[in-house]
Amino acid sequence: MRIDVYLTPGQIDELQLRDKNVVVIDVLRTGTTIATALSNGAKEVIPVESVEAAVKISASLFGEVVLLGGERGGKIIEGFHLGNSPSEYAESVVKGKSVVFTTTNGALALAKGRYAKQMVIAAFVNIARVVDFIRNLKEDIFILCAGNQSATGGFSLEDAVCAGMIIHKVEQGSEGGIELSDSASGALILYRSFARNISRMLEGSEHGRHLVEIGFKDDLKTCASIDSIPVLPLLSGSVIRLAQDSTTKE
Numbered sequence: 001m002r003i004d005v006y007l008t009p010g011q012i013d014e015l016q017l018r019d020k021n022v023v024v025i026d027v028l029r030t031g032t033t034i035a036t037a038l039s040n041g042a043k044e045v046i047p048v049e050s051v052e053a054a055v056k057i058s059a060s061l062f063g064e065v066v067l068l069g070g071e072r073g074g075k076i077i078e079g080f081h082l083g084n085s086p087s088e089y090a091e092s093v094v095k096g097k098s099v100v101f102t103t104t105n106g107a108l109a110l111a112k113g114r115y116a117k118q119m120v121i122a123a124f125v126n127i128a129r130v131v132d133f134i135r136n137l138k139e140d141i142f143i144l145c146a147g148n149q150s151a152t153g154g155f156s157l158e159d160a161v162c163a164g165m166i167i168h169k170v171e172q173g174s175e176g177g178i179e180l181s182d183s184a185s186g187a188l189i190l191y192r193s194f195a196r197n198i199s200r201m202l203e204g205s206e207h208g209r210h211l212v213e214i215g216f217k218d219d220l221k222t223c224a225s226i227d228s229i230p231v232l233p234l235l236s237g238s239v240i241r242l243a244q245d246s247t248t249k250e
Helices: 030-039 051-060 106-112 124-137 157-172 182-194 198-204 206-213 217-223
Strands: 002-006 021-025 044-047 066-072 098-102 118-122 141-145 233-236 239-242
Touching (some): 002 157, 002 182, 021 124, 021 157, 030 044, 030 098, 030 106, 030 217, 051 098, 106 141, 124 157, 157 182, 206 217
Parallel strands (some): 021 118, 066 098
Antiparallel strands (some): 233 239
16 A cells, blocks of 8 residues: 655646545644534535635525535635534534535645545544545555645645644554655654644644634634544545444434
8 A cells, every 4th residue: 555645735636636545634624624514414515616616506406405614714705604613513503404615725625636536534533534444445545635725835734744643543553565655754754743732733833823813713622632523524426425334413
């Protein structure tokens, strides 16, 4: 098995991921929010790249069972039902609903994996499920970090550290035979540097500081909670649903 890591979506073209096994990481906050929504009973999450596309798709679906969710610059989009805070996606709000979802960073990364053989969404909150998926697959894996489009070069510390944690845990449960690209090795080194305090790492990251500034400090605690949401969001066609063996709230 070979594991490769792309630290920003700009490093790779979507056609390069065609028929590949892809893990998309967006710790702050898309991956965490999608896991939360599906765990709380959302029927599906429909990721789109633009606000205009989200509005158009929601208008074509049955209104009472569709929610518009997402953000620009970390804040809820005008006219949308929900932003990108996991706390907004409570069971009472999302159960049985389809969520049309667009975010600043995560949407682009998800779009890059649209032609993947299999694509799952990862964050710290569901890392064990993602690791199990990789181990059971026993095939090459491409990890794509959503990054931070407002940062120079788009690099995101928290996504790279999460990629490194995934690699660390996959290696722990293997009997060898795992080949790492240079970027995968780099992500592993970053994880080992921050492994003792994931919360502090999130608070010190560029995007983490931005979220604190705009009033979402509590979201950092949620996003740092390792394996608190044991589900596996899986791209199926153009929508994200839970893998069949994932746990949801009744």
